[in-house]
Amino acid sequence: MDGAQRRWRPDFEVDLARALGPLLRGGGDPVSAHEPGGVWRVFRTPAGPGTIRITARSADGEVAAAAWGPGADWLLEQLPALLGADDEPERLVLPPGPLREVQRRNPGLRLGRSGLVMDSLVPAVLEQKVTVTEAYRAWRYLLRRFGTPAPGPRPELRVTPSARQWAAVPSWEWHKAGVDPKRAATVLRAVRLAPRLEEASAMSSPAAFERLMTVPGIGVWTAAETLQRSNGDPDAVSVGDYHLANHVGYALTGRARSTDEQMLALLEPYAGQRHRVCQLIRATGTRAPRFGPRLAPNDHRRR
Structure with missing residues (x-):
C-alpha cells in the first residue's frame, strides 16, 4: 500500500476540504473518497492514470501524500499547485466589511489548480442546464x-x-445515463480536440476561455467551471449559473434577484479576482431568498 511518497510543508494553512472540494462531484463520486483527515482522488494525467491519497496534519502543518500508477510522480509533483500553492489570495484587497472579515477568518480558502482540463471539462458539460442531482x-x-x-x-x-x-461510448449508453443528445455531442466534440484543449491549462485566462469556447456547445459557464478547477483561475465567473447572480446580488446589495449583467457590474471593481469574491460570498453562507419552486429534474431517460 505504500506507493510513491512525498511530504510537503506549505507556508500557508491547508484546508483539504476547501482545496479539493471543487473537484468533488457529489456523494459517491467514483473518482474520489474521503476518510478522517485525508482524501483519495484519481486523475488521468499526461503520464497516465494515477491515484493520490493526501493527508494534512494540523499539529505541524505538514501534508503527506502517497500515489500509485503511471501518473504517480506527476501527481506528487503537482501536489502543491493542487492545494493552492500557486494561488495569490493577497491580490484581492477588500474594503472593511463582511467579505474582508471572511477573507481574514479563512486563510485556507485558496484556489487549487489541477493542471488537467478534460478532467473538469467533461463533468462540467454534463452539468449544463440540468439539476446537480441529474x-x-x-x-x-x-x-x-x-x-x-x-x-x-x-x-x-x-x-x-x-x-x-x-468517443466510443454508444448513443444508448448516454441515454441510459440521462444525458441528452446535445450534451453528449458536446462531450464528443471536446474529446476529439482533447490535446488542444489541454493546452489551455498553461494559457492566460482570456486565451484559455477562447480556446475552450471554440468547441460548439461550450460557453462561458462551462469554460469558467472548468478553468476554476484546472487553472485555479481567480477571475472565472460562472456567468449563466442558475443561482449565482442572485446570491452575489443579495450579498452585495440586499437585492433578492439579479441578472447576470447586474452581477458582472457589481463584480467589476474586483476584476481579475471575481471568482475569488464569489467564493468568499459562498463562504459567508449568504443565500438569496427563494421564491417559487426549485428547478425540477428532467429525466431524459424517459424519452
Whole structure:
C-alpha cells in the first residue's frame, strides 16, 4: 500500500476540504473518497492514470501524500499547485466589511489548480442546464460503466475514460445515463480536440476561455467551471449559473434577484479576482431568498 511518497510543508494553512472540494462531484463520486483527515482522488494525467491519497496534519502543518500508477510522480509533483500553492489570495484587497472579515477568518480558502482540463471539462458539460442531482447521477453511471479500476489499493475508485474511450461510448449508453443528445455531442466534440484543449491549462485566462469556447456547445459557464478547477483561475465567473447572480446580488446589495449583467457590474471593481469574491460570498453562507419552486429534474431517460 505504500506507493510513491512525498511530504510537503506549505507556508500557508491547508484546508483539504476547501482545496479539493471543487473537484468533488457529489456523494459517491467514483473518482474520489474521503476518510478522517485525508482524501483519495484519481486523475488521468499526461503520464497516465494515477491515484493520490493526501493527508494534512494540523499539529505541524505538514501534508503527506502517497500515489500509485503511471501518473504517480506527476501527481506528487503537482501536489502543491493542487492545494493552492500557486494561488495569490493577497491580490484581492477588500474594503472593511463582511467579505474582508471572511477573507481574514479563512486563510485556507485558496484556489487549487489541477493542471488537467478534460478532467473538469467533461463533468462540467454534463452539468449544463440540468439539476446537480441529474448531472451527478449521469457522472456516476458513466464512470462505473466505462471507467477503469484505479491503480493502487482502492480499485473500487475509477479512472475517467480516455478521449478515445469517451468517443466510443454508444448513443444508448448516454441515454441510459440521462444525458441528452446535445450534451453528449458536446462531450464528443471536446474529446476529439482533447490535446488542444489541454493546452489551455498553461494559457492566460482570456486565451484559455477562447480556446475552450471554440468547441460548439461550450460557453462561458462551462469554460469558467472548468478553468476554476484546472487553472485555479481567480477571475472565472460562472456567468449563466442558475443561482449565482442572485446570491452575489443579495450579498452585495440586499437585492433578492439579479441578472447576470447586474452581477458582472457589481463584480467589476474586483476584476481579475471575481471568482475569488464569489467564493468568499459562498463562504459567508449568504443565500438569496427563494421564491417559487426549485428547478425540477428532467429525466431524459424517459424519452
